Amino acid sequence: MSESLSTDESLSGPVAVPVSGPLSGPEPKARSLAGRAAALDAEDELAGLRDLFTLDDDTVYLDGNSLGALPRHVAGRLQDVISRQWGELRIRSWTEGGWWTAPERIGDRIAPLVGAGQGRIVVGDSTSVNVFKAVVAAVRLAESADPARDEILVDATTFPTDGYIARSAARMTGRRIVPVDPAELSGALGPRTAVALVNHVDFRTGRLHDLPGITAAAHAAGALVVWDLCHSAGALPVGLDEHGVDLAVGCTYKYLNGGPGSPAFLYVAERHQAAFDSPLPGWNAHTDPFAMAQDFAAADGAVRGRVGTPDILSMLALEAALDVWEGVRVEAVRAKSLALTDFFLECVAAYAPAGRVSSMTPAAHAERGSQVALRCAEAPAVMAELISRGVIGDLRRPDVLRFGFTPLYVGFADAERAARVLGEVLAEVPRQPAGEQRDRGV
Known part of the structure; x- marks a missing residue:
């Protein structure tokens, strides 16, 4: 069992999400998580609501906590x-x-x-x-x-x-x-x-x-x-x-x-x-x-x-x-929100290079809203590259990557893809020198 998501005890207590099962290399890991995402989407009672929104398949929109997507009929x-x-x-x-x-x-x-x-x-x-x-x-x-x-x-x-x-x-x-x-x-x-x-x-x-x-x-x-x-x-x-x-x-x-x-x-x-x-x-x-x-x-x-x-x-x-x-229960929205953010954190733990990001979002469901905030020393460069690859989150300077999960139109495959692309970007964006990180309080 591996734990690649580092912890941040200063804000929310340690958050380290274990990855289930023995995985060897990125391809089996991706297949396993993508398969689970597909199964979770198939069981999702809210999945059909995505069709009510103007969204494209090339983009993972995780910025609904800043601006919600357009309902088609508006x-x-x-x-x-x-x-x-x-x-x-x-x-x-x-x-x-x-x-x-x-x-x-x-x-x-x-x-x-x-x-x-x-x-x-x-x-x-x-x-x-x-x-x-x-x-x-x-x-x-x-x-x-x-x-x-x-x-x-x-x-x-x-x-x-x-x-x-x-x-x-x-x-x-x-x-x-x-x-x-x-x-x-x-x-x-x-x-x-x-x-x-x-x-x-x-x-x-x-x-x-x-x-x-x-x-x-x-x-x-x-x-x-x-x-x-x-x-x-x-x-x-x-x-x-x-x-x-x-x-x-x-x-x-x-x-x-x-x-x-x-x-x-x-x-x-x-x-x-x-x-x-x-x-x-x-x-x-x-x-x-x-x-x-x-x-x-x-x-x-x-x-x-x-x-x-x-x-x-x-x-x-x-x-x-x-x-x-119409006909949507807020309790169902909350249940999916927690499941989505749990799954996203697990995927980040699996895909992100060790020590590159830490979760600022509480692990406890009773203390978590519907977003995940990841502390990352290279956050501006990472978010810019994520957006260029179709994963739309947002940045809170100097070092916070913020991802909002809107259960009416975000699915588990979106969460898996976003975490996978994040892992790819982190592997490519150079680390900041430790001295610069200290200067910024990271």
């Missing part, structure tokens, strides 16, 4: 929106075409995918704008209960925008930012904590953070939590209502395949809706928008999370894209 649906709804009905489409109610209607379609009831999600604006709304509104909710709560805890490993927005929200509300490692967040909560802003899945490593546990710890401390679901919505069960989440935001262009720049969503727990005080009270959030009143009166429910006129073309492209989820 182009035709959007052509109708442009030619008939906009071109013929024109302004009548706000009512006859259902444009005006799209943010709530599409929110209700996303709701089952993240474990939310109807009327709790509204779609519109970017993730950054929704993070701002959620954090400021959460601070205001906390302040109404206890004005002494003057701290906003922020995931210290967060996606940069969340940190930027949180710091601005802190300045605006007179709070101070406290960066905390997510593993230590539960212990950092206290009587001064107003809000914690946490990523459900770490964008670099793919680590899945403990949403139920952190949410419960925050509530026990009298604080609220805002969850960023950008790397979990559409990839795994979230359970927003079940776990008592206060507020959450998420993008729709990754695992939900809504298209580049498609609008994000905002979740407001039912118990907070009456007191939700958005820092961006736009006319679309007014209880009677067309009254054009000078005084703002917030609409009921999550609708008060709306701001301005919806981006209809992107909004309706997203609505069409969500059709691929």
Whole structure:
């Protein structure tokens, strides 16, 4: 039994995936893993969904955690929106075409995918704008209960925008930012904590953070939590209502395949809706928008999370894209995601030259999202060569190779091919001198 995938204990504990059976040389190894991939694809209940997407057989697309693939029918649906709804009905489409109610209607379609009831999600604006709304509104909710709560805890490993927005929200509300490692967040909560802003899945490593546990710890401390679901919505069960989440935001262009720049969503727990005080009270959030009143009166429910006129073309492209989820169980998506990432790690262990890559992604299923991040000193050159050979992942400088596994259209043969090509590329790309690796902290 061989173990060629090196370990990285500093971030996620050791990950070394054994390769099954005695293998001698690359050809028997490839035949064995390719055969297993074919068998796994044949048994996959989600395999047929790949045909719903615009993909080509020459490419392995493992970047759905940045931009999901195009569902085939979206182009035709959007052509109708442009030619008939906009071109013929024109302004009548706000009512006859259902444009005006799209943010709530599409929110209700996303709701089952993240474990939310109807009327709790509204779609519109970017993730950054929704993070701002959620954090400021959460601070205001906390302040109404206890004005002494003057701290906003922020995931210290967060996606940069969340940190930027949180710091601005802190300045605006007179709070101070406290960066905390997510593993230590539960212990950092206290009587001064107003809000914690946490990523459900770490964008670099793919680590899945403990949403139920952190949410419960925050509530026990009298604080609220805002969850960023950008790397979990559409990839795994979230359970927003079940776990008592206060507020959450998420993008729709990754695992939900809504298209580049498609609008994000905002979740407001039912118990907070009456007191939700958005820092961006736009006319679309007014209880009677067309009254054009000078005084703002917030609409009921999550609708008060709306701001301005919806981006209809992107909004309706997203609505069409969500059709691929009809009849799909998120639990089945999660099961396949874990099987895919397990198999990919096993294939990397078999194909990669010893010591060239190490997994930053946790081995434990309970701590893993739907991506694999490999640390590699030569990551920029390796990813460039992978892409030139039809394996599309992405790079997080300086040394992270990131591969997203979207179970609706990625199969086990894709995982095997990607790992095999990675092994070939690593064998060809020269190692960096050890001194340069130390200089970069590798």
